[in-house]
Amino acid sequence: MQEKYYYGYDEFKNDTQVLVDKCRDYEPDILLGVARGGLTLSHLMGQALNMRNVFTINSIHYEGELKLDTFNIFNIPDLSHAKRVLVIDDIVDSGETMREILKLLNKKFPNTEFKLATIFYKPTACIKADYSVKIADKWIEFFWEVDIK
Numbered sequence: 001m002q003e004k005y006y007y008g009y010d011e012f013k014n015d016t017q018v019l020v021d022k023c024r025d026y027e028p029d030i031l032l033g034v035a036r037g038g039l040t041l042s043h044l045m046g047q048a049l050n051m052r053n054v055f056t057i058n059s060i061h062y063e064g065e066l067k068l069d070t071f072n073i074f075n076i077p078d079l080s081h082a083k084r085v086l087v088i089d090d091i092v093d094s095g096e097t098m099r100e101i102l103k104l105l106n107k108k109f110p111n112t113e114f115k116l117a118t119i120f121y122k123p124t125a126c127i128k129a130d131y132s133v134k135i136a137d138k139w140i141e142f143f144w145e146v147d148i149k
Helices: 009-026 039-048 096-108
Strands: 004-007 030-035 054-063 066-074 084-092 113-121 131-135 139-142
Touching (some): 009 039, 009 113, 009 131, 030 039, 030 096, 039 054, 039 084, 054 096, 066 096, 084 096, 084 139, 096 113
Parallel strands (some): 004 139, 030 054, 113 131
């Protein structure tokens, strides 16, 4: 069984500020949170950056700790009017899901630049975030996943 790390609100709040400061110069037109993991982060980043253009996209590649064999990406918003979009998720684990999301977005919106922001990343991932805060070396239990049942 993989070792687990509880990621609480205070640590999240501090890390989000670090991530916001790293991303600020990019000046995105839209923040695109990947549901569900990126929703809390994209909401807080939208508040910090005083942005109302906070959109979501859905992606399913995990069922709890179980990685599925398929990628289900849906609810893709119309981003055709945006020049720069910051895609936001809580973690880049294998990177496979994010690679598929970015491939789909780049194909659908070829005139839009996409950058990726995440709190946690694994150095072994097949894709690297443009902006990140911490290395994930344990299974992360985010407070929004485990505090309310």
